Amino acid sequence: MAEWTRDALWAGAVLAGVLGLTYLNGPAPDVAGFVVIILTCGILAFRRRFPVSVTVGTIIGCGVYYPFVTSSGPLLAAFVIALYSVAAAGRIVLAIAIAVIAMTSVVLGEIATPVRHVDNIAMFMLVGWLVAVIALGAVSSGRRALVAEAEKRAAGDERLRIARELHDVLAHNISLINVQASAALHRRNNEPEALEAIKQASKDALRELRATLGVLRQVDEQAPTRPPGLSQLDELVERTRATGLKVTVDGEPRPLPPEVDLAAYRIIQEALTNVTRHASARAVNVRIQYGDKDMRVQVDDDGRGGDVHAGNGIRGMTERARSVGGELTVRGGTGGVRVSATLPIGAER
Incomplete structure (x- = not known):
């Protein structure tokens, strides 16, 4: 209208x-x-x-x-x-x-x-006007096409971001639930602990899922929870330890740019998910180091190692690192797998 x-x-x-x-x-x-x-x-x-x-x-x-x-x-x-x-x-x-x-x-x-x-002058001016308005119309059409393409690309990037968030949230928590359910079936005497871990993992999964889907709400509607970051690393580690995996952490969280904080947390989360699902490991070490312009996140496990094939999880971690201007490598050896990510954080504060 x-x-x-x-x-x-x-x-x-x-x-x-x-x-x-x-x-x-x-x-x-x-x-x-x-x-x-x-x-x-x-x-x-x-x-x-x-x-x-x-x-x-x-x-x-x-x-x-x-x-x-x-x-x-x-x-x-x-x-x-x-x-x-x-x-x-x-x-x-x-x-x-x-x-x-x-x-x-x-x-x-x-x-x-x-x-x-x-007359000739008027005829020449008329031709000029017609050429000018067609040229202006073509420029306007091209500009609108570029804006539409940019909006389409932004919408596609947003869908990929949401899909990546959903994958990380669900893959991690469902993996923990699966491990604990298996423990409850095979170790009858540990049923209460396993069921409590399942309850907590499912609660955390729902909480993070609501936070992720909050981006689809109206602009003026507040998302239910804050986005995750390294400040929640202790909770992530405790959930992983509940599966029986020994997890140690070197380094403390620091204030970071929100996008880097989220990327670092999700990379650690996905690395721990892969360890619980695929590595057959007993222990894993998470190391966080800070430099003047970047930070390094490293996750080492003592699992079976060997050749590492890039699946959705590794591709997701790589995309997260690149989305903030960083890089990620995954290397397997005889002593386990190392996930290492370098993320820019700007000048030291």
């Missing part, structure tokens, strides 16, 4: 300008001329919806007005604006074709009449 209102106001402004300049140049148009001016300018209100039809209508209006109405006036401005709308809609070739047809009609009309209505 707002777009229609703007177009209607534009049409009204063009009509007022054409009528005002027509009366100033005199003589005033008769009733038929007045009707032609109103109809030709009025259809500009539909120029966004039907640009080609409106342009054809303005050509017809000008073709009726100039040969048969005694008064002169800038009604051609309505055709120029309509032609711009065709080009702005991305139909550049059609706009050029319409301009060529219009100029050909003007030239043939001048040849067919004994009196010269448009």
Whole structure:
């Protein structure tokens, strides 16, 4: 509705300008001329919806007005604006074709009449106007296409980010639940501890899932929880220790840029998830080191090691590191697997 209102106001402004300049140049148009001016300018209100039809209508209006109405006036401005709308809609070739047809009609009309209505200078200026409005319309169309592509790309990046968050949240917590459920089945005497760990892991999974899906809420609606970061590393380690894995941590969390804090946490989380699912390890060490311009996150386990094949988890960790301008490597050996990420944090504070 707002777009229609703007177009209607534009049409009204063009009509007022054409009528005002027509009366100033005199003589005033008769009733038929007045009707032609109103109809030709009025259809500009539909120029966004039907640009080609409106342009054809303005050509017809000008073709009726100039040969048969005694008064002169800038009604051609309505055709120029309509032609711009065709080009702005991305139909550049059609706009050029319409301009060529219009100029050909003007030239043939001048040849067919004994009196010269448009001199050479006016003809040259008319051609310049048509070329200019088509060029401006093409620029406007290109700009809108770039904006639409940028919005589409941003939406795609956002979907990938949400998918990555969901993968990290669910993969980690579901893996812990699976390990604890297996423990409850095979070690009857540890059922209460295993069930408590399952309860906590499922609670944490739901909490982080709500936080992640909070980005899909309305802009003015507050997300239920803060995004995770290294300040929650102790909770992550305790959940992992509940599976029976010995986890040690070297280094303390520090205030970091939010995107780096989240990336570091998710990388550690995914590395621990991979250890519990694939490594057959007994112990894992998490090391956090800080430099002047970057930080390093390193996760080492004592599992079976060997060749490491990049699955969704490793690809996700790599994408997270790259998204903040860092890098990540995963190396397997006879003594386990090492995940190492270097993330930029700026100057030392």
